[in-house]
Amino acid sequence: MEENNENKYLFQVNLKGMIELLSEHIYSAPNVFVRELLQNGIDANTARRSIDENHKGIINIYLNKVNDTPQLIFEDNGIGLTEEEVHQFLSVIGQSSKRGDFNEKDFIGKFGIGMLSCLVVSHEIVVETRSLLKDKSVCWRGKADGTYTVETIDNIENAGTRVILSPKKEWLPLFEKEELKKNVLQFGNALPITINFITDEGTEVLVDKDPVWLNKESSKEELMEYGRKTFNINFLDAFYLHSEKGEIDGVAYIMPYKVQFSGAKQHKIYLKRMYLCEQANNLLPEWTSFVKCIINTNDLRPTASRESLMDDDVMKEAKKELSNCFKDYLKVLMLSDIKKLSEIINIHHIFIKALAVEDRELLKMFIDYIPFETNKGHMTFLSIKTYNDIVYYTPSLDDFRQIRRIAGSQGKTVINAAYSFEVDLIQKIKIAFPDTRLEKITPQDILDTLSDVVVSDDERYQQFETRANELLKGQYCKAQLKQFDPIDTPAIYVANDEAMSNKNIQNLSNSGNPFAATLHNFIKKEDNMPTLCFNKDNEIVQNLIAIEDETLFNSVVHIMYVQALMLGGYPVNKKEMTVFNDALYQLLIMGMSNFIGKFDL
Numbered sequence: 001m002e003e004n005n006e007n008k009y010l011f012q013v014n015l016k017g018m019i020e021l022l023s024e025h026i027y028s029a030p031n032v033f034v035r036e037l038l039q040n041g042i043d044a045n046t047a048r049r050s051i052d053e054n055h056k057g058i059i060n061i062y063l064n065k066v067n068d069t070p071q072l073i074f075e076d077n078g079i080g081l082t083e084e085e086v087h088q089f090l091s092v093i094g095q096s097s098k099r100g101d102f103n104e105k106d107f108i109g110k111f112g113i114g115m116l117s118c119l120v121v122s123h124e125i126v127v128e129t130r131s132l133l134k135d136k137s138v139c140w141r142g143k144a145d146g147t148y149t150v151e152t153i154d155n156i157e158n159a160g161t162r163v164i165l166s167p168k169k170e171w172l173p174l175f176e177k178e179e180l181k182k183n184v185l186q187f188g189n190a191l192p193i194t195i196n197f198i199t200d201e202g203t204e205v206l207v208d209k210d211p212v213w214l215n216k217e218s219s220k221e222e223l224m225e226y227g228r229k230t231f232n233i234n235f236l237d238a239f240y241l242h243s244e245k246g247e248i249d250g251v252a253y254i255m256p257y258k259v260q261f262s263g264a265k266q267h268k269i270y271l272k273r274m275y276l277c278e279q280a281n282n283l284l285p286e287w288t289s290f291v292k293c294i295i296n297t298n299d300l301r302p303t304a305s306r307e308s309l310m311d312d313d314v315m316k317e318a319k320k321e322l323s324n325c326f327k328d329y330l331k332v333l334m335l336s337d338i339k340k341l342s343e344i345i346n347i348h349h350i351f352i353k354a355l356a357v358e359d360r361e362l363l364k365m366f367i368d369y370i371p372f373e374t375n376k377g378h379m380t381f382l383s384i385k386t387y388n389d390i391v392y393y394t395p396s397l398d399d400f401r402q403i404r405r406i407a408g409s410q411g412k413t414v415i416n417a418a419y420s421f422e423v424d425l426i427q428k429i430k431i432a433f434p435d436t437r438l439e440k441i442t443p444q445d446i447l448d449t450l451s452d453v454v455v456s457d458d459e460r461y462q463q464f465e466t467r468a469n470e471l472l473k474g475q476y477c478k479a480q481l482k483q484f485d486p487i488d489t490p491a492i493y494v495a496n497d498e499a500m501s502n503k504n505i506q507n508l509s510n511s512g513n514p515f516a517a518t519l520h521n522f523i524k525k526e527d528n529m530p531t532l533c534f535n536k537d538n539e540i541v542q543n544l545i546a547i548e549d550e551t552l553f554n555s556v557v558h559i560m561y562v563q564a565l566m567l568g569g570y571p572v573n574k575k576e577m578t579v580f581n582d583a584l585y586q587l588l589i590m591g592m593s594n595f596i597g598k599f600d601l
Contacts, residue, residue, distance in 0.1 A: 031174055033117045035187040035306070037074040037163055039274060040115070042191055044078020044161060048132060051079070057193040061184060063177060064200075066166070070175040075162040080131040083138045086150055090115065090127060090140050118163070119144045121171040125163065132159040181206065190214065190273040190296065213251040213294045214273075216240070227253040230268065231292050236347075237340060239329040241295060243321035246314055250295035252288075252326070258347055261354075261420055265289055270296040271306065282311045285323050287354035290347075327355070327362060334365055345369050354421045356428070363425075363432055373416040375404035381429075384413060385436050392441040393417040393426055401569030403446045406492060409485035410449065414441060443494040451483035453536050461536075464545045471557055472532060475576065476503045479557075481541075482533045490538040493564040495530035503530055532561055552590060555583035 038059065045057030062073040081089065118125045123144055130137040137156040142148040156162075167175045174180070181197060184206055188195055195207040212218045212226040223238045236254040265288075266278045273296055280293065283300075300318065301310040309315060330352075333341040345352050349371050356363040356370070368382035384391055392407065394400050397418035407414045417423050430438055455461035461481055468479035477493075484492075495503070534541045540560075547553045562580040565572050572580075 030117075030120050030171060031183045032305075032307075033121050033165075034180070034183040035274065036115065036117045038184070038188045038191065038195075040161070040163070041074060041076035041078060042193060042272075042274070044076050044080070045193060046078075048077075048079040048159075051132065059193055059195045060198055061180075061195065061206075062198045063175070063180060069166055070172065072165045072167075072175055072180070073162050075160065077158060077160040079133075080159045080161055081127075081129045081138075082131040082134050083136065083150065083152075085131070086127070086129065086138055086140045090142065090148070115142075118165055121167055121174060122165040123168060125165065127161060127163050128153060128156065129161040130156040130159050187275045190270055190275070192273060214249060214296060223251055227251070227292075227294075230294065233292070235292075236344060239325070241293065241322055241325045243318045243325075245321055246300045246318035247298035248295060248300075248318055248322065250293055252291040252293045252329075254344060255290050255292065255348070259289055261286070261289055261350060267292055268294040269309070270294075271300070271302055271309075272296075272298055274306075276302065276309070277307050279308060281308065283309060283315055283319055283322070285319065285326075287351045288326060290344075290351045291326075327359060330355075330362065331365065341366075342369055346371060350420060353425050357421050357424045360428070360432060363428055367429065367433075372422070373419075375400070375408045375412075375414045375416075379413075384415070388413045390437045390439055391415065392439055393422075394441055395423045398569045399443055401567075402443050402492065402494065403441065405486060405489060406446050406450075406484060407441070412441070442496055444496045447482075447494045447531060447533065450533060453481040453483060455481060460545055464534075467553065468532075468534070468557055471554055472561060475561060475579070477530045477532050477561065479532050479534065481536050483536050484533070487535065487537050489535055490540045491532055491534050491560045491564045493530060493532055493561075493568045493570060495570070496528075499528050499530045502528055532564055534560075551586055555586040555590075558583040559587075 041059040042057070045055065048057070049055045058077050060073075060075040062071075062075065064071045064073070115125060119142070125140075125142045127140040127142075128137065129140075135155065137153050138150055139153045140148060140150050174183070177199060181204075184195065184197065188207055190211045191207055192210070193207065194205065197204045197206050212222050218226075220238065224235060227233070227235050227238055231253065233253070234256055236256045238251050238253045241250040241252055242248065265280065265284070267280045267284075268278065269276045269280055269283075280295065283295075284293065297309070297318075300315055301312060302308070303310060330341065330344075333344070345366065352366060352370060356366055369380060371378050371380050372384065374384065390412075392412050393415040394403070395417045397416065400414065400416040400418060404414060404416075415422070415426070417426055426438055429436065453461060455465055465479055465481060472479050534544075536542075544553070544556055544560075547556070558579045562572060562576055565576065
């Protein structure tokens with residue numbers, strides 16, 4: 001179908017609405033205007049160096065007072081703009097001078113909206129500029145209402161551009177001397193240019209040399225001191241990062257204390273040496289949470305707000321190369337500083353485990369040094385395999401809590417593999433070290449090893465199990481007399497996953513839910529119930545067997561039941577808590593009655 005140009009119109013842009021969009025939704029803070037002005041100065045000098053490779057760029061920042069109101073001037077000695085370019089690049093939203101004429105990848109800004117950030121904090125932007133290519137100076141004035149003017153002015157002595165801002169009343173704090181210096185250093189401390197800060201008190205050089213972390217000649221001491229000042233942390237160590245993909249260079253600092261795997265990861269990320277953000281989302285692997293990084297990239301792409309990086313194919317390749325930097329660092333430590341490596345593994349073993357899961361070579365190198373939580377305390381894998389023919393593990397924290405004492409009394413070493421990556425790591429160990437016997441253990445396995453008591457041989461034992469089973473039926477639990485060590489443990493609660501599932505279904509089926517009556521059909525095996533194992537040789541249990549008073553017997557059994565739940569790390573529901581409180585109350589009443597009876601005249 002032929003296009004009808006008579007019905008074709010141009011979109012109109014509401015500049016005021018655009019500024020509100022920038023301030024409220026695109027830019028996270030109003031101080032980004034400082035970054036945008038620095039960026040324009042850097043890009044102007046980059047363009048000039050494409051003509052004169054010996055050009056030395058300078059940005060002068062003037063903070064003056066005009067009629068008791070601050071006036072801020074950002075002045076650069078870059079390529080400048082002609083009158084035609086002023087109309088083209090300053091007055092058309094989305095148009096950038098970095099497109100087409102020069103190598104775009106050399107420039108920080110490319111979206112053509114950066115200058116608008118100045119209208120967030122100032123009613124007007126004044127740009128005075130002289131192009132290196134034309135002997136004529138022009139002044140452009142842009143206002144938040146969408147109007148602008150362009151006029152010829154007396155010739156500026158040298159090529160370059162100055163941007164003049166006067167703050168809105170609500171943003172006066174951003175134009176105070178110390179606040180302005182702080183923001184300039186935050187965004188521009190790594191820029192390859194001299195930045196002078198000029199007030200009526202004199203000139204202060206804020207930036208004039210490469211930062212320590214981008215200088216490969218920096219000593220370890222200099223890197224560590226820079227990291228301490230930047231993050232206010234005394235790090236364990238530091239090492240360089242590099243990736244050809246994304247043209248990335250930087251430094252990683254090892255944290256001196258444990259950190260959460262899912263905690264916020266704050267770094268310092270720079271784009272073409274301009275500060276970008278604190279987050280390195282998808283650039284660094286999840287297991288790198290034990291470091292803080294300072295990174296510069298020259299080739300990864302920013303979002304429009306330039307407050308994060310775009311997750312694209314180049315970033316994915318860069319992530320692989322940065323991962324290798326971490327692995328190479330640990331390999332070097334293995335050969336050069338085993339004490340430092342042991343210290344890092346001891347503090348950050350959860351992250352080293354995650355790394356070992358994905359890298360078989362590192363697994364073989366580091367496995368002996370990696371600690372695990374066991375029922376005998378924290379032990380390195382070397383100690384675990386040296387002193388045990390069979391190493392047991394459980395992926396359930398509740399199961400570990402339940403069986404650790406009993407397994408220990410039987411001489412078994414059990415690894416608590418309930419933490420992140422531990423089960424995966426154990427599976428990798430099985431493959432990499434087939435001679436090491438690693439076996440999963442469950443509470444049911446422990447129950448099967450407990451010595452049975454032949455209750456039919458003693459009428460007291462029969463009566464005890466009958467009475468206890470009848471009482472615990474209300475808790476969906478069965479009772480058994482067993483013999484086990486340690487003897488000072490009166491009872492243990494044992495339940496596999498199926499038994500716990502059956503218990504939960506049983507509890508729900510007894511609730512007031514209209515569908516509850518049908519839930520009983522989902523119980524897999526009626527006889528698969530949690531078991532409360534009473535230790536026949538325990539003194540408390542022996543006395544309990546002899547109790548004939550029904551109220552006292554019931555109270556003690558209920559207290560031992562809830563106590564065993566708690567010791568095993570199982571949840572205690574409202575019904576069980578009520579039973580426990582009632583039992584304590586009954587014991588208290590009986591004790592008070594006996595006490596009063598003794599003094600009854």
